[in-house]
Amino acid sequence: MMLSRLRLAAASALVTLLAGCAGYQLGAGSLYRPDVRTVHVPIFQSDSFRRNLGERLTEAVVKEIELHTPYKVVDAASADSVLYGRVVDTKKHVLVEDKNDEPRDLEAGFVAEFSWVDRRGNLIAQSLSVPVPALVLTVRQTTDFVPEGGQSLATAQQEALSRLAAQIVSQMERPW
Numbered sequence: 001m002m003l004s005r006l007r008l009a010a011a012s013a014l015v016t017l018l019a020g021c022a023g024y025q026l027g028a029g030s031l032y033r034p035d036v037r038t039v040h041v042p043i044f045q046s047d048s049f050r051r052n053l054g055e056r057l058t059e060a061v062v063k064e065i066e067l068h069t070p071y072k073v074v075d076a077a078s079a080d081s082v083l084y085g086r087v088v089d090t091k092k093h094v095l096v097e098d099k100n101d102e103p104r105d106l107e108a109g110f111v112a113e114f115s116w117v118d119r120r121g122n123l124i125a126q127s128l129s130v131p132v133p134a135l136v137l138t139v140r141q142t143t144d145f146v147p148e149g150g151q152s153l154a155t156a157q158q159e160a161l162s163r164l165a166a167q168i169v170s171q172m173e174r175p176w
Contacts, residue, residue, distance in 0.1 A: 031173045032070050039071045040079035046087040053087045060165035085114035107144050108156040114168050
């Protein structure tokens with residue numbers, strides 16, 4: 001008698017649990033569009049006079065896509081979608097100076113625009129929480145560096161580009 005009550009309670013708990021999760025999906029695959037499997041990432045353009053920023057950001061974005069999404073980066077002819085991008089601004093300014101006006105803490109930053117479209121040119125990114133123009137999304141990223149601590153502009157830029165790439169790829173997730 002006690003065993004049958006225990007089995008009945010376990011079965012009803014299981015049915016309740018499964019019924020409550022009917023609309024949910026599990027795993028990272030549910031975060032991404034099932035109709036897109038491949039992405040082409042042409043080299044990002046750069047409006048900056050600093051050399052190779054577009055190439056460095058493109059490399060960081062490709063690595064981020066390959067590591068954190070189910071999408072495969074392929075050539076233009078065989079891709080389901082294309083991720084276009086442009087570095088539109090770079091900044092470097094002093095945050096803290098010493099008494100002799102020597103920089104102690106600096107900030108390096110980038111602003112990039114990107115759009116993700118399918119092969120017909122239709123925007124893939126669905127409604128976003130931030131109001132933006134129809135086909136272009138803008139992301140900004142900054143990072144601090146302290147030259148006296150052994151950090152350089154190059155390392156700060158690379159960190160900012162990596163964070164910027166992560167922001168761009170996170171926008172490839174489906175909205176909740």
